[in-house]
Amino acid sequence: EAAVTQSPRSKVAVTGGKVTLSCHQTNNHDYMYWYRQDTGHGLRLIHYSYVADSTEKGDIPDGYKASRPSQENFSLILELASLSQTAVYFCASSGQGTQNTLYFGAGTRLSVL
Amino acid sequence: GEQVEQLPSSLIVQEGASVLINCSYTDSASVYFPWYKQEPGKRLQFIIDIRSNMERKQNQRLTLLFDKKTKHLSLHITATQPGDSAIYFCSASNDYAQGLTFGLGTRVSVFP
Numbered sequence: 001e002a003a004v005t006q007s008p009r010s011k012v013a014v015t016g017g018k019v020t021l022s023c024h025q026t027n028n029h030d031y032m033y034w035y036r037q038d039t040g041h042g043l044r045l046i047h048y049s050y051v052a053d054s055t056e057k058g059d060i061p062d063g064y065k066a067s068r069p070s071q072e073n074f075s076l077i078l079e080l081a082s083l084s085q086t087a088v089y090f091c092a093s094s095g096q097g098t099q100n101t102l103y104f105g106a107g108t109r110l111s112v113l
Numbered sequence: 114g115e116q117v118e119q120l121p122s123s124l125i126v127q128e129g130a131s132v133l134i135n136c137s138y139t140d141s142a143s144v145y146f147p148w149y150k151q152e153p154g155k156r157l158q159f160i161i162d163i164r165s166n167m168e169r170k171q172n173q174r175l176t177l178l179f180d181k182k183t184k185h186l187s188l189h190i191t192a193t194q195p196g197d198s199a200i201y202f203c204s205a206s207n208d209y210a211q212g213l214t215f216g217l218g219t220r221v222s223v224f225p
Binding site: 004031033035040041042043044045048050056058059090092099101102103104105106107 | 147
């Protein structure tokens with residue numbers, strides 16, 4: 001059974017609209033991450049969190065917010081979706097420390113029109 | 114920040130052949146290098162890793178070589194099977210920042 005679950009699996013949004021991507025993990029991991037995958041850019045880190053009620057900026061945080069209401073849940077919020085945010089978004093979780101395996105969700109394909 | 118480059122970007126091999134994927138990084142502070150595999154339509158899955166105090170690691174048909182001096186890694190897959198068809202990602206992390214820096218991936222296609 002998948003330990004990192006993302007919803008929705010795909011979404012079409014309108015430019016300027018609000019989008020919320022959700023992630024739920026049952027790994028009992030402290031760390032959770034949001035990455036985006038684009039052709040030609042690989043995976044890039046948007047936000048991460050190491051404890052509930054706290055989030056940290058990754059490499060490309062502009063235009064995104066994150067929320068970690070509990071250890072299990074981590075959301076990515078696009079307040080004003082733009083065409084450039086069309087991508088596949090992956091959530092992942094890991095244990096403590098910087099040298100831990102990441103466990104990924106299945107991804108959310110977001111198309112902003 | 115760290116930059117990770119992978120070559121080639123794609124390759125096609127016949128079943129049973131070997132595959133070599135090269136990866137280089139720029140930040141000498143990087144100490145941990147996990148590799149992930151993404152099969153079509155599936156989530157990224159960890160396959161093998163190496164730390165900077167090692168030179169070689171093997172896991173069944175996978176062999177990972179690491180050269181700290183040249184900041185270079187290579188992943189060797191032997192006796193390939195159609196199930197090895199996937200995108201393979203090299204990544205790097207250090208001891209002071211969270212998260213991994215990924216390469217662009219190498220698409221491997223294995224034909225019977």
